[in-house]
Amino acid sequence: MQLKVSPDNPLEWLGLLMNMVPMPLLHAQIFPVISKAVLEAADAGVFDAVMQGATTLDAIAETCKLNPKATTELMGLLTALGYFTYRNEQFAPTKMTRRWMRPDDSESVHGMMVFNNRVVWPWLERMGAYLRTGEGIQYHDMLTPEQWGYYQRAMMAATGTEAKEFGRRAPVPKGATHMLDIGGAHGQHSVALCKRNPGLQSIILDLPGAVEQSTPILAQYGLGDRVRHQVGNAVTDEFGEQAYDIILMSSLAHHLTAEQNQLVAEKAARALRPKGVFIINEFIRPEIGSRPDLVGSSTDLYFGLSSTAGNWTIDEISTWQERAGLEPYKVVNYMSIPGRAMVVARK
Numbered sequence: 614m615q616l617k618v619s620p621d622n623p624l625e626w627l628g629l630l631m632n633m634v635p636m637p638l639l640h641a642q643i644f645p646v647i648s649k650a651v652l653e654a655a656d657a658g659v660f661d662a663v664m665q666g667a668t669t670l671d672a673i674a675e676t677c678k679l680n681p682k683a684t685t686e687l688m689g690l691l692t693a694l695g696y697f698t699y700r701n702e703q704f705a706p707t708k709m710t711r712r713w714m715r716p717d718d719s720e721s722v723h724g725m726m727v728f729n730n731r732v733v734w735p736w737l738e739r740m741g742a743y744l745r746t747g748e749g750i751q752y753h754d755m756l757t758p759e760q761w762g763y764y765q766r767a768m769m770a771a772t773g774t775e776a777k778e779f780g781r782r783a784p785v786p787k788g789a790t791h792m793l794d795i796g797g798a799h800g801q802h803s804v805a806l807c808k809r810n811p812g813l814q815s816i817i818l819d820l821p822g823a824v825e826q827s828t829p830i831l832a833q834y835g836l837g838d839r840v841r842h843q844v845g846n847a848v849t850d851e852f853g854e855q856a857y858d859i860i861l862m863s864s865l866a867h868h869l870t871a872e873q874n875q876l877v878a879e880k881a882a883r884a885l886r887p888k889g890v891f892i893i894n895e896f897i898r899p900e901i902g903s904r905p906d907l908v909g910s911s912t913d914l915y916f917g918l919s920s921t922a923g924n925w926t927i928d929e930i931s932t933w934q935e936r937a938g939l940e941p942y943k944v945v946n947y948m949s950i951p952g953r954a955m956v957v958a959r960k
């Protein structure tokens with residue numbers, strides 16, 4: 614899947630072909646404004662307001678406590694982006710808005726927008742410093758309890774779609790009963806597998822700030838003790854011996870160094886039962902110069918900035934697993950999320 618500029622007519626097609634369109638202006642001027650406008654709109658409740666019936670400019674401005682002139686500009690942009698249609702001076706949400714922007718829907722990305730607007734946006738200011746020093750923010754060491762809440766709801770929002778596919782396609786050894794979900798946060802991956810496998814139960818190991826904020830999220834799924842949190846640290850804690858059939862580490866490897874990931878793989882290998890699987894679920898770092906993958910490349914830089922680490926290639930991930938004594942089993946590429954894969958090894 615590619616994110617591309619597509620010409621509307623033959624003249625524009627020719628302009629693009631002949632390099633007459635200053636594409637870098639798109640990145641420099643248009644993309645930053647689009648991103649911030651969408652984040653502020655979500656945070657101010659604009660999408661929800663229209664879905665709840667505030668369909669005129671005045672009603673949106675009043676409901677969301679926005680300036681009327683600025684609201685006109687904002688709604689013009691959001692309509693051009695395909696979030697709304699506009700007829701007879703009334704806005705209506707498009708299918709995209711109804712599917713992805715409802716604040717309380719399990720697949721909504723609203724939580725990610727609030728986190729990115731309130732917490733992540735100021736981090737982007739530090740991109741220049743990161744590029745000069747290679748020192749990222751290490752945000753897990755500095756979030757306030759309120760920010761932990763935004764973070765955990767953002768992870769839940771980012772994973773709603775993926776978790777469904779994970780539930781269908783993750784390999785589950787026959788008769789599996791015990792799972793460990795390292796850095797599992799909201800627990801959606803564990804919930805998806807446990808719902809499909811009635812004999813399975815899962816422990817979600819995560820940092821104290823995450824467990825505090827994610828406990829109410831997990832309770833909503835109604836699986837009780839079958840999926841429960843355990844406060845711990847994947848780097849410093851042991852996972853036990855031959856205790857699990859499935860060990861999952863989803864979206865944590867990109868926060869850890871290669872040495873830390875190797876250490877975690879070795880502890881996971883000891884904690885697996887024979888024929889157990891270790892699934893590293895991750896954004897995959899594209900090789901420089903390979904087919905463009907903006908999700909893989911932009912998350913790589915973003916995780917560098919936010920955690921000093923970054924994405925890893927499939928080879929790098931498999932190497933940690935093999936050095937830990939596990940055998941490569943399979944790589945499952947997601948259909949719903951470009952640039953993401955499960956790299957699975959077996960004991």
Ligand SMILES: C[S@@+](CC[C@H](N)C(=O)[O-])C[C@H]1O[C@@H](n2cnc3c(N)ncnc32)[C@H](O)[C@@H]1O
Nearest residue numbers: 768772796797798819820823846847848863864
């Ligand atoms: C990006 S989130 C991923 C959450 C979830 N696994 C998913 O795929 O959506 C990373 C999670 O790892 C947790 N985490 C970070 N460092 C950790 C550590 N050293 N030990 C355990 N959990 C950690 C964070 O608190 C957070 O909940």
